[in-house]
Amino acid sequence: MRHVPESRDLAARGRFDLAGAGFCALALGGITYALIEAPELAGHPAGPVLAAVIGVGAAASFIWLERRRTYAPGAVAPMLPVDVFGSRQFTVVNVITFLVYGAFGGMIFLLILQLQVVSGFSPLAAGTALLPTTVLMLLLSARAGALAQRAGPRWLMTGGCTGCAAGVLLMTRIGPHASYLTDVLPAVVVFGLGLSMTVAPLTATVLASADVRHAGVASGVNNAVARAAGLLAVAGLPAAAGLGAASYHSAARFAAGFDKAMIGCAAVLLTAAVLSGLLIDSNVLRGGPAGQRVAMPECRVNCPLGGPPLEPDQDDVAAARALPSAVADRRGGADR
The missing domain is CATH 1.20.1250.20 (MFS general substrate transporter like domains)
Structure with missing residues (x-):
């Protein structure tokens, strides 16, 4: 890990989305169990049907919760910011x-x-x-x-x-x-x-x-x-x-x-x-x-693969910081 550069979203706010993680796990677990038990549906239908209902309900709840936390930010940050799907x-x-x-x-x-x-x-x-x-x-x-x-x-x-x-x-x-x-x-x-x-x-x-x-x-x-x-x-x-x-x-x-x-x-x-x-x-x-x-x-x-920068290039940062003073110096020279 010592060779992996650190990266963070400086705009991120809020606590971990525990409820979102729970709904996501419950959705996958319920739907997976229902699919596995589907061949035995004729003999014991209650278990797979109940698991499917719970899984689908948890998935719907997850989507609703993440949309709410994305577009109406509160104390908890969304586990899945749904605006990423705007693309x-x-x-x-x-x-x-x-x-x-x-x-x-x-x-x-x-x-x-x-x-x-x-x-x-x-x-x-x-x-x-x-x-x-x-x-x-x-x-x-x-x-x-x-x-x-x-x-x-x-x-x-x-x-x-x-x-x-x-x-x-x-x-x-x-x-x-x-x-x-x-x-x-x-x-x-x-x-x-x-x-x-x-x-x-x-x-x-x-x-x-x-x-x-x-x-x-x-x-x-x-x-x-x-x-x-x-x-x-x-x-x-x-x-x-x-x-x-x-x-x-x-x-x-x-x-x-x-x-x-x-x-x-x-x-x-x-x-x-x-x-x-x-x-x-x-x-x-x-x-x-x-x-x-x-x-x-x-x-x-x-x-x-090439990905977006994990951190700003330091030369670019220095150039951006020096730009205002360079512009001011040029204007001062023009006035003189």
Whole structure:
């Protein structure tokens, strides 16, 4: 931590939003429990229905509370200043984040089980099957981030989401006695290439779409959206694909549900690709009209991404302080 520069919002006021945090946790917990228990709804409907009502009610209460604390400030600062969503670009990118990470989380969860239940992989082999995706992201994310800074994020995100969808569809080829080299690896590589094209431009676009004063909030919101998407996908996707408790004991039933789930994930990723192509502003990372290079403020760089300054540049501060005296001296010389 000694090497991380300190940053703070000097305009922030108020105590920690304990009620907002409680409503948020209750909303996620209630909705997640309801999704997990949905397959058992016919036998014991009271529990899942009650959990869903509590979760949705808590979510509505959270939104109401945060709006009130944002637009009518009091002694407690809002955990989520909702005015950050005043940027349409920020809202769109977070919707795309939800779709991409929801499909990603659901795919990983079911793929690991498919490799074990249907294909006969050991837990270790199944767990390491996605390592090529990690390697590709380490090698390519920085290049994708730099390319997004020059050419804009729209088409990188569109192509990346489309590539992810293609990789997920290739996973439907994974069946009994699947070979890692011919059945699993091609799908994982295609998915990894798509994800490498998507993640860095997406993250940079989120940071560029929010005001500098909301840079920390923007990053936190985007991370929370990604984590919530994965959580809800893991909870709800098996039920949506018809995978119940008995499916995990039958390779044929699990394989059928897995194929349905992968087709659903691919459809979600293609939706994200369409939204990226239609709604993402290619100039959001360049700060000006197409083809015009605009001088950007000096910023601290984290991995492949450039973000807003965490603290003002000291040379700029000194120049700003010296400006009034310089103007006064020039006027005095003109008078003489």
